[in-house]
Amino acid sequence: MAGLIHVYTGNGKGKTTTAVGLAVRAIGFGLKVCYSSFHKNPDKYGYHEIGVLDKLGAKVLVFAKGHPHLDKTLDENEIRTDVAKGIETLSELIKTEKFDLLIMDEILISVRDGYLEEAKLLEFINNKPENLELVLTGRGATCAVIEKADYVSEICKIAHPYDKGITSRGGIEF
Ligand code: ATP
Numbered sequence: 001m002a003g004l005i006h007v008y009t010g011n012g013k014g015k016t017t018t019a020v021g022l023a024v025r026a027i028g029f030g031l032k033v034c035y036s037s038f039h040k041n042p043d044k045y046g047y048h049e050i051g052v053l054d055k056l057g058a059k060v061l062v063f064a065k066g067h068p069h070l071d072k073t074l075d076e077n078e079i080r081t082d083v084a085k086g087i088e089t090l091s092e093l094i095k096t097e098k099f100d101l102l103i104m105d106e107i108l109i110s111v112r113d114g115y116l117e118e119a120k121l122l123e124f125i126n127n128k129p130e131n132l133e134l135v136l137t138g139r140g141a142t143c144a145v146i147e148k149a150d151y152v153s154e155i156c157k158i159a160h161p162y163d164k165g166i167t168s169r170g171g172i173e174f
């Protein structure tokens with residue numbers, strides 16, 4: 001069966017949790033899953049889905065640990081290099097390991113914020129193994145990426161507790 005491409009984008013809550021939910025379902029079905037994230041630092045912010053996916057048997061990889069939005073001390077060139085390394089690592093891995101599902105959480109942020117050229121992501125998509133189902137998340141999906149995708153969901157914020165001054169909560173946001 002040919003693997004399809006998913007894009008979860010938009011400014012509302014639920015892109016990453018959708019990807020994680022899909023990973024759980026896929027593992028439950030017996031699929032081989034790789035979950036990768038970009039610009040997230042689990043050592044600092046937790047992201048407790050990561051440990052769970054690892055325990056469930058997914059291959060978990062964390063690239064470009066951080067984003068200047070959350071950590072002003074980060075070097076932008078280093079982030080760019082780390083994202084490129086992530087793409088390279090995943091390109092090799094999907095050739096050797098026969099994953100059924102690959103999640104690239106927040107990769108659309110890498111493109112949006114100039115840490116990855118859109119052309120590089122399109123190249124990755126074009127060269128993916130035929131059977132691999134690919135999930136891309138993050139705000140600001142570009143038109144060319146959207147055109148490549150089979151499932152495109154834009155999650156629009158209608159309300160978010162952040163606007164009422166309620167900050168991130170453990171187990172809900174991270
Ligand atoms: P989640 O990880 O909860 O599924 P997400 O992946 O859709 O959220 P991101 O755009 O990756 O959201 O945002 C990162 C963090 O910001 C998450 O903790 C999320 O809950 C929170 N967030 C999402 N939407 C908003 C918003 N409109 N305003 C403020 N914070 C938000």
Ligand code: MG
Binds near residue numbers: 015016017106137138
């Ligand atoms: Mg997210």
